Structures are given as structure tokens and as C-alpha cells.
Amino acid sequence: MSFKHAARSLLVVLVASTIGLVFAWFAGSGSVMLAGFPAVFTCALLAFGVNWLAYVPAALFRSDRFYDTTGAITYLTVIVAACAAAQDAHGQLDPAALAVAGMVAAWTIRLGSFLFTRIHAAGGTDVRFEKIKVNPPRFLVAWTLQACWVIFTASAALIIITAPEPRPLDAFFWAGATLWAVGFAFEVIADEQKRRFKADPANRSRFITSGLWAWSQHPNYFGEITLWTGILVIALPSLSGWGWLAVLSPLFVTLLLTKVSGINLLDAIAEKRWGDDPAWQAYRRTTAVLFPKPPAK
Template sequence: MTEDDAATKIAKSGGGAAKSLMVVAIVTAIGFAFSWFLGSQSVELNGYSIVFLCGVIAFAVNWLAYIPSALAQTDKFYDTMGAVTYLSVTAFACLMSGPLDLRAMVVAAMVAIWALRLGSFLFMRIRREGGTDSRFEKIKVNPARFLVAWTLQAVWVIFTAAAALVAITASERIEIGIFFWAGAAIWVLGFAWEVIADRQKKEFKEDPSSKGDFINVGLWRWSRHPNYFGEITLWTGILVITLPLLSGTAWLAVISPLFVTLLLTKVSGINLQNKQAEERWGDDPAYQKYRKNTPALIPMPPKG
């Protein structure tokens, strides 16, 4: 997945053990500080906001999974544990936040549905590809650099789920209004768009007649990266649902779709996919025409 591509890219540049451990310390400090301020409007447990404790859990889940993975020098569980982290922090937030209103329950369900689909999708990909990932070839044999990747995954979860965690753990419940319904509609659109795009790409790759070709059918005629558009859209929907609850430092929740957008458009995602596509089909006039006439992200009706 592209968010994890960014994590491994940073981990690969980690250098020696001391430098890698410094990166781990800095990233962990950022994650804890972000969770602390994000939880300013959250229900508390023993003096700590539930949002902050969710941040602690995100790191704990990934560091615990790192131990056997590092010992075995395997990346088999890395992607799947990302989904497990989302489910863990969401479940903890629901259990510890007292009676949930409709907004909190719907947002929790949205995150759980997305994470379960993500987890099953990645699990099947691991099985299909034999349980190895070229992104980790040099990282998994270096314990310190491998730890960087697992730590970054925890921060990815905290930042991406920020708006959802605020909605679930809010100490003050607000009546459902236009933001809820608008956000829910945006989430449904984004989730459906992502699921359909992923399904179309899977079917295209499994079709022997399209082996070696670039995909330009279905939603992929409207956008070169419709799955990324769906991903950004669904997290935007959750933020819209959460907007009425935001005040003070809880406004940090707006980082959720912004962070996803940054990852998918600037850090890895589109940049990585474009580079790979140019290497494979750069000399193909049909691909160049497709690239010229089809937006990179935001869908537009196909030309011609």
C-alpha cells in the first residue's frame, strides 16, 4: 500500500543503527505530542485522554509485531498489522468513551469497514505474491532500520485516523446535522470509488488478454489513480462528519485527509506509480495519449 511505501522509503534512507534509532525517537515524540494535543476534547481515563492512549496503543501494537518479525527477518505481517492497528485503536476508543452517539458509532463503523477491507485485500495480496515484498529486502535484515518502518506505520495510523478518533471520543456530544449527512455521503462515494477501482484493476490484471498492458477501463478511464481519489475522499468525509466537534487543538484533526493527500500525491503514490508506468510504457503512443487525456487524480469524463 502506498502509505507503507512511504514508510519503507524513509526507512531505507535511515543509514546506521544510531541514525535509525534517532529517527525512531523523533517520530515517536511527534506521534505522542500529536495524540496529546489532538485529544484536548476527548474523554479521559486516569488523567489521560482516550485519543492519547490510542496513540500509545498504535505504537505498542506495531512494536510488539516488530519483535517476532525482526527475529524472523520477515515482512509478511507488516501490511496486515496496519489494518490491525486501525481496528485496535478504534475498538479501544469505542470501549473507553462511554455511551456512543450515532455520530461516533457511524464513524467507528466506517473505519472498521475500511480497515477490514484493507486487511483482507493485503492478506490476499501477500498470499498471491508468496509473502515477500521487495520494499523490505534491505530493511528487514537491519533491526534498527526495520524498526523505523514499524514506527512510521504507527504514526500513519494516528494521523490518518485523527478525525475519526476525535468523533468517537468526544466528551461533548452534539446533535446530528447537515455535516453528518454530507460527510456520510462523501465517505460512501469515496469508499465505493476505491472498492470499484481496486476490483477493476484486479480483474484487468487477471485477464490473460491484458497481460503487460496498462489499465484504462472503467473508472481508470476517468482518472489514472481512481483508487487514490477514493481513499482521499473517504477520509475527507469522516473529517466533515467531525467538524462540529472541533475546537482548540482538536482542530489538528484536519490533518487526516491532508496527510493522506500528501502521501498519495507527493511522497509515494502517484509519483511512484508514474515512474513505474513511464519505465514500462513510456515509448507506447497509446499510453502517452492516455496520460495526456486522463487526469492524474480527480476524475473527469473520458475524452473520445
């Protein structure tokens, strides 16, 4: 790798980490303190620290085996840190903060274990990293962006947990919790349906069109966007000033899953596999891309 390309990758790392930390500083400016800084900002420092620490052995062994697992550990780390800050400030966690911490933990553990199982079933490697894991500066970009993913996505949850005033279980909480439950159910059911479909040898060269996948081409992504939107709804009464930056949480998830590493990447792979298949063309034409709608008759 040339010096120019290495420098460019390191510049991306610098810019991305700066954006993540600046975002956390302003979005969490009203949060309780943790280690002398606003708790949300301290959580952002932890997110980068966890990923950069995990990057070292990953780069040495040119392995992406624990990339997704590190993402899950990062979420759990920042949630635990936020809870510790709230506990220290208030003496106990209020019901809304405790519930939101549980929601994020449940989503993290479920998705993290699902991705861990999937990557090991595939031989411990991910096609996304085939080229970049042999290139340390570019590989560092991936780990840095994962920390940014955690910071932006979890920002609304962190603001709820570290709010200076306890939150009641109000209408915003129940509306958001309902959205979260719907989204979580969609993601879990869709992933399980696809796992069972792919586990059947008869489906080796086929694509799934049954269950929730008959309602949406990407029902798991719809679920993820919905559950983070639910957490933002819970956060709304806690937002003020720069805290309103937390509205970027579900918007960031939507952008990531539709334009960066989600739908567009999977669609390109699917088009390469089944692009000439009339059944695939019909499925793409008649099935909603993201937001579910009843299957075409």
C-alpha cells in the first residue's frame, strides 16, 4: 500500500473519530457527569477505546472473526457506563432508564449472538473484509466507523439513561416501547426465518420469499430502524438544546442500512446471483423494498 493511500485512510480515521466525539460532546452536554466529562462523551471515548484495542490483534492476525462481537461488546460497555453514571448521580436508575438499558442490552445480545453464530458457520470470515483486513490502515477505518456507529445509534438511549432528572413512564415511553417491541419482533422473526431457510439444503441456491420476506425484501432492516425510532420517541421529553442531535439516531441507522452497508450491498450481491432469474425479477418488482406491505396476489 502506498504512503498516499495509507495517509488517506488515517485521515478518515481522524475525521470520523473527531465527528463522533464532537457529536457526543454536544448531544450529551446535558447529561450527568462521568469521569469528569458529560457521560455521553465519556461513553464515546469508551466506544473508540474498545474498538481500537480490539483492532490490534485483529490487524496482527488479519482476522475479522470478532468484528461484530466487538460491536456488541461496545454497545454493552457504553450502556453499563451510562447506567453507572446515572446510578452515581441519582442513587438509583429510574424505571424509564432501566427499561431502555434493558432494551438496548436485549437487542445487542440477540444480534451479537446471531452474527457471531453466522460468521463462524461461514468459516469465520466476512466478504466485506476480504480486501481490507490485509491493509492495516484501511482495516483501522472499519473499526473506527464501528465505534461511530455505536455512538450515533445509541445516542438517544444514552441521553435517556444519563438525563439529569428522572423520567416517568409517560405516554412517550409507552408509545416508544411499543414501537421498539414491534421492531424487535420483526428483526428477530425475519432473521430466524432466513436462518431456517438457508439451513435447508434444498434451498442452497434459492432466495427466501416466505414469511416476513413476502412482505418486505429486507424485513430485518425495517425492524432495526423501527426499534431505534421507538427509543428516540421515549427520549423526546428529555431532549433540549444540543440534545436534539439525538434525532439523528434512527436517521443514521436508516442511512447506514439503505445507502452504506445494507440494502445496496445485499442487492448487488443478489443481482449478481439471480439477476437473470425471472422469479427474482418478479419478487423484486412486486415486493416492498423496506416498509412491509401485503404480498402481491
